[in-house]
Amino acid sequence: MKPFPRAEISRHALQHNLARLREIAPHSQIMAVVKANGYGHGLLNVAQCVGNYSGGADGFGLARFEEALELRDGGVKGRLLLLEGFFRASDLPLIVAHDIETVVHHESQIEMLEKSSLSKPVKVWLKVDSGMHRLGFSLTQFADVYQRLMSCPSVAKPINLMTHFACADEPQNPLTQKQIQAFEDLIKGLDGERTLANSAATLFWPHSQADWIRPGIALYGVSPVVGDKGVNHQLIPAMELVSNLIAVREHKAGGTVGYGAYWQAKEDTLLGVVAIGYGDGYPRNAPEGTPVLINGRRVPIVGRVSMDMLTVDLGKDATDNVGDSVQLWGKDLAVEEVAEHIGTIAYELVTKLTPRVVVELLS
Ligand SMILES: *Cc1c(COP(=O)(O)O)cnc(C)c1O
Numbered sequence: 135m136k137p138f139p140r141a142e143i144s145r146h147a148l149q150h151n152l153a154r155l156r157e158i159a160p161h162s163q164i165m166a167v168v169k170a171n172g173y174g175h176g177l178l179n180v181a182q183c184v185g186n187y188s189g190g191a192d193g194f195g196l197a198r199f200e201e202a203l204e205l206r207d208g209g210v211k212g213r214l215l216l217l218e219g220f221f222r223a224s225d226l227p228l229i230v231a232h233d234i235e236t237v238v239h240h241e242s243q244i245e246m247l248e249k250s251s252l253s254k255p256v257k258v259w260l261k262v263d264s265g266m267h268r269l270g271f272s273l274t275q276f277a278d279v280y281q282r283l284m285s286c287p288s289v290a291k292p293i294n295l296m297t298h299f300a301c302a303d304e305p306q307n308p309l310t311q312k313q314i315q316a317f318e319d320l321i322k323g324l325d326g327e328r329t330l331a332n333s334a335a336t337l338f339w340p341h342s343q344a345d346w347i348r349p350g351i352a353l354y355g356v357s358p359v360v361g362d363k364g365v366n367h368q369l370i371p372a373m374e375l376v377s378n379l380i381a382v383r384e385h386k387a388g389g390t391v392g393y394g395a396y397w398q399a400k401e402d403t404l405l406g407v408v409a410i411g412y413g414d415g416y417p418r419n420a421p422e423g424t425p426v427l428i429n430g431r432r433v434p435i436v437g438r439v440s441m442d443m444l445t446v447d448l449g450k451d452a453t454d455n456v457g458d459s460v461q462l463w464g465k466d467l468a469v470e471e472v473a474e475h476i477g478t479i480a481y482e483l484v485t486k487l488t489p490r491v492v493v494e495l496l497s
Contacts, residue, residue, distance in 0.1 A: 135457075139377035139410045140492045142464075143175050145183050147370035151353050152184045152191060154368055159336055159343040165215060165329065167350030168205075169197035174415075174484040175354060175373055176493045177201060178208040183495065184353070185212050195348050199225050199234075206232045215259060217348075218269065219243050223250055226288075230254050237261050237296065239269040244279065247288045255290040258283065259329070262320060264313040266300040276320055292325035299342075302334035303358045310335065314342050334358040337367055356469055356480045363468045373484055374464030375491070377414075379428065379456055381407035382448065391445050392437030397422055404448040405436070408460045413441040415487035416462060417476050420444070424475040427461040428454055 155164055167173075172180035185191045193213030196202045199221070202214045219237040220229060223246040229236060230252050238244060239261040247256070260283060263270030271279045283289045297317045301307040317330060328344040333352035335342045338359075351357070355364040355371035364371055385391070385405045390398050408426065412418040418439045425432040426446055433446045448454055463469040469480040476483070487493075 135378075136494075137492045139375065139414050139462075139490070140494050141174065141487055142374040142376060143179060143493060143495045144370070144372050144374070145495060145497055147355050147372040148175075148180060148183050148353065149190075151355050151364075151369050151372065153189070155336065155347065155349050155352060156189070158367075159331075159340070159347045162331075162343040162345060162347045163192040165193040165195045165213070165346050165348045166191035166353050167195035167217070167332075167348055169195065169201060169217065169350070170485045173350060173354050173481065174487045174493075176495065177204055178210075179493065179495045180353075181205050181210045182208065185210055193346070195350070199229070202234045203228070203232065206234070219261075220246070222246075226250050226252055226256060230256050233257075235259060235294075237269075238283065239271065244282055244286070247286050248282070250288045252288050255288055257290045257294070259294040259296045259327075262295065262297045262317055264297040264316040264320075265309055266298050266313075268298075270297065273316060273320055280324070294326040294328070295321050295324065296329045299330065299332060299335050299339075302332060302339055302342075303360070305338045305359070310339050310342070314339070332358070351481055354484065356484070358481075360470075360474070360479065363470050365468070371463075371465055371469065373469070375410075375416075375462040375469075375487070376464070377408050377410040377460050377462065379406050379454060379458045379460055380409045380443070382452070382454060382456055383407070390437070393440060394438055397437040399436075399447070401450065403450045404452045404454075406433070406446045406448045406452070406454060406460075408444050408446060408462075409442065410460075410462060411440045411442045411444055413488060414491050415483075416444065417478065417483070417486075420472075420476045424472065425467060427464075427467045429458060430466075432467065 214234045216236045235257040237259045261270035301309045329346035330342045331347045333349040336347045355369040424435045436447045437445045463472045473480045
């Protein structure tokens, strides 16, 4: 028997999605965003799967220095970019040694670069705050900062340029166009590569694709937009989260189930107990009625999700058996839909799986 719960990751889906992103952004290079353990799909698995063939990803986006080192240690060759930059001057020598590139978004990073003496200059992406107001230099700071980096011997030239969108997942929101315009006006005539687009911008704001797109969630076959699904963009969900039925029980009308005893059966039924819970990263706040898939049909969660288990109402005529496989999300039950039931976004569901879930890369 295979171990459970498991996250089955489809190599075919990841490679298909990468190819689909190339179709959608034919003039851009692809920086596949694999931070947070490849959005829960396995950092090295994903990078090796989409990065080691001609036509594969041109580079990878990461949030932590340690993630970049893990990729280099695993033999990943493409360009690597630290999307939040470096946090400690003491990391700079290894960043240079492993040919890792870094975003520069803050004064403190410029100071560290100015004080450093490195064996080679480091490749940087200067981040402009064009309206997200989280990281980056404001439009008014930009010219000074650019000049400082230009005269800093530890910085490789040309300086690459980036920005990030606040609302690209809202196809009607005018802020995105304002951000694009502000960024373009600011950097006109400068050398260096440009990148603006995350998944949502890649899909919905094609004129923001520029030299590099930075898709994360779309690579995993998931739509960044609430109410939308990856399949609507010919993307294939790469993760199937599965576990097993470990008990089937007769349950009387009026009977309650689980901690708090707060769900009550309206009629006699059969309850199934599934071996997955918040200790695996399945959210405890999943409400009654959140669907799971058993033997090709959707059945609702009833009662509270506990640490290692959850309970479902199989219905009185159910023929399901202990050992049957249960899909929590995947090709036949979109993670976007499960996220809506739970009141969160698919990003959070896939990245929050705990190490107890076995991640298995399939063909
Ligand atoms: C996480 C991240 C991305 C990828 O975002 P998606 O919405 O998953 O495509 C792109 N750029 C930056 C700077 C990020 O931090």
